[in-house]
Amino acid sequence: MSPRIVAATTARVLLQLRRDPRTIALLLVVPCLLEVLLRYVLDGQPEAFDRIGGPLLGIFPFISMFLVTAITMLRERTTGTLERLMSMPLAKIDLLAGYGIAFGGVAAVQAALTSVVAFGVLDLHVAGSELAVAGLAIANAVLGMSLGLFVSAFAQTEFQAVQFLPATVFPQLLLCGLLVPRRNMSSFLQDVSDVLPLTYAYDGLDRVTRLGGFDATTVRDLLVVVGVTLLALALGATTLRRRTA
Amino acid sequence: MADAPAIAVADLHVTRGDSEVLRGISLEVPAGAVTGLLGPSGCGKSTLMRAIVGVQVVASGRVTVLGEPAGSRPLRSQVGYVTQAPSVYGDLSVRENLRFFARVLGAAPERVDAVIATVGLGDFADRVVGRLSGGQRARVSLATALLNAPPLLVLDEPTVGLDPVLRRDLWAMFSDLAAAGTTLLVSSHVMDEAGNCDRLLLMRDGRILASATPQELRRDTGEDDLGAAFLRMIERAEAAV
Numbered sequence: 001m002s003p004r005i006v007a008a009t010t011a012r013v014l015l016q017l018r019r020d021p022r023t024i025a026l027l028l029v030v031p032c033l034l035e036v037l038l039r040y041v042l043d044g045q046p047e048a049f050d051r052i053g054g055p056l057l058g059i060f061p062f063i064s065m066f067l068v069t070a071i072t073m074l075r076e077r078t079t080g081t082l083e084r085l086m087s088m089p090l091a092k093i094d095l096l097a098g099y100g101i102a103f104g105g106v107a108a109v110q111a112a113l114t115s116v117v118a119f120g121v122l123d124l125h126v127a128g129s130e131l132a133v134a135g136l137a138i139a140n141a142v143l144g145m146s147l148g149l150f151v152s153a154f155a156q157t158e159f160q161a162v163q164f165l166p167a168t169v170f171p172q173l174l175l176c177g178l179l180v181p182r183r184n185m186s187s188f189l190q191d192v193s194d195v196l197p198l199t200y201a202y203d204g205l206d207r208v209t210r211l212g213g214f215d216a217t218t219v220r221d222l223l224v225v226v227g228v229t230l231l232a233l234a235l236g237a238t239t240l241r242r243r244t245a
Numbered sequence: 246m247a248d249a250p251a252i253a254v255a256d257l258h259v260t261r262g263d264s265e266v267l268r269g270i271s272l273e274v275p276a277g278a279v280t281g282l283l284g285p286s287g288c289g290k291s292t293l294m295r296a297i298v299g300v301q302v303v304a305s306g307r308v309t310v311l312g313e314p315a316g317s318r319p320l321r322s323q324v325g326y327v328t329q330a331p332s333v334y335g336d337l338s339v340r341e342n343l344r345f346f347a348r349v350l351g352a353a354p355e356r357v358d359a360v361i362a363t364v365g366l367g368d369f370a371d372r373v374v375g376r377l378s379g380g381q382r383a384r385v386s387l388a389t390a391l392l393n394a395p396p397l398l399v400l401d402e403p404t405v406g407l408d409p410v411l412r413r414d415l416w417a418m419f420s421d422l423a424a425a426g427t428t429l430l431v432s433s434h435v436m437d438e439a440g441n442c443d444r445l446l447l448m449r450d451g452r453i454l455a456s457a458t459p460q461e462l463r464r465d466t467g468e469d470d471l472g473a474a475f476l477r478m479i480e481r482a483e484a485a486v
Contacts, residue, residue, distance in 0.1 A: 008348035012337070019336045019373070080332030084389070087298055089321040090349050242316065245261060245302045 001093050009098020028110055031060035032117040039122045054126045054209030055202055057114055061107045061141035069148035070161045092237045107141030127212035139225050140201045146232035153239030172198035200224035251276040251397055251428035257306030259292050266292045268451040274430055279423045281442030282432040289451045290432040294401050298326040325390030329401040331382040335375035339366055339385050352393040360388040380407045400431045416441040436472035447475055454478045
């Protein structure tokens with residue numbers, strides 16, 4: 001791993017993003033507006049807003065980073081820049097770390113901004129620390145990024161990459177417990193949700209939101225999120241081939 | 246070591262899907278010269294170049310580059326490769342692209358402006374690449390390969406679609422680089438560029454038809470025009486079958 005190349009990659013990815021102000025606006029403003037929308041959809045039910053608003057805060061970054069990374073990496077593959085980089089003295093970990101730092105940073109800004117709106121303006125209450133919610137949001141963002149990176153290997157066009165969102169993320173959203181508590185699902189669906197990473201991402205957020213403290217289960221949730229992130233990055237690295245057919 | 250070829254390919258076969266794209270290629274590319282890889286589009290030039298750079302999955306055969314197996318780690322900073330489609334970031338400016346690649350390659354920052362001048366893009370250095378013409382984009386891609394002054398340059402159709410004056414300037418630059426010791430392998434499907442090369446590899450349908458200097462080719466075929474000479478070589482190859 002070369003710090004010089006990691007730093008160069010981070011700077012380059014952020015510079016590319018800066019050239020696209022509309023995407024930046026969408027990344028930063030949309031989650032805030034959705035929190036506002038949720039607040040007024042649940043007008044008169046502040047406890048419901050507290051129950052859903054907190055976890056959702058941590059799930060937005062997961063979704064947006066999944067999309068942004070899947071498409072950025074797909075572009076890198078289809079425009080030949082990935083092949084060029086692979087023929088240069090660059091380690092795969094340099095590229096992945098560069099992406100991770102750049103998009104992790106963007107996710108942190110996104111989570112911070114959405115938190116300010118939710119806690120400061122919309123009067124969202126969580127039992128636990130607001131910082132813990134923001135911290136879990138960033139972990140989820142990096143999870144979304146690593147999954148997006150991995151699925152980009154299976155898409156040939158940007159259309160396909162976008163369709164991977166409903167294909168891989170929506171089932172996890174339905175099963176994670178956000179809409180219906182998992183204990184109310186059939187045992188088969190519970191078993192399925194047991195192996196999906198978003199289940200643990202949601203559970204961690206839900207615990208901090210409702211119960212407050214950062215207990216052993218929350219730590220387990222965080223470890224699962226970090227573990228799956230590393231696994232997806234490792235799998236993603238195997239899809240960065242130096243030689244192709 | 247002085248006489249060792251920069252590139253040696255022995256009985257190289259590459260298949261893509263069901264078709265054999267390279268059908269047993271053997272060749273040598275001398276060091277410190279401009280070798281032209283000429284042939285119609287679709288004959289396998291790009292695949293051969295990809296195999297030399299080490300980004301192509303090969304079925305069998307041996308490719309040795311600067312004494313190492315193609316694609317091995319020590320070669321990654323010694324081989325400059327320019328693909329046919331410009332592979333640079335369309336949403337960054339010319340200078341931003343080159344700055345990034347310079348940092349990846351560990352090239353000195355001063356090289357950025359030097360290579361921009363070399364490919365004649367001084368007036369466009371701060372223009373976003375996506376808004377440049379195809380030929381200008383190709384030159385940004387070429388500039389990237391020049392950043393760390395590698396001993397071997399593999400250039401896939403670097404002059405396609407360029408202004409004739411610019412084309413002449415680039416070929417002059419290739420000759421200068423070769424005179425300074427750089428080995429160049431340059432592909433083209435335009436035979437009138439063949440005269441700019443020190444040596445020629447004529448390729449057709451996944452095979453090498455001839456490996457000669459332009460003078461040898463003219464003498465051998467009795468044709469003054471290199472395009473006509475290529476045609477003779479094809480006829481000879483077909484008569485031999």
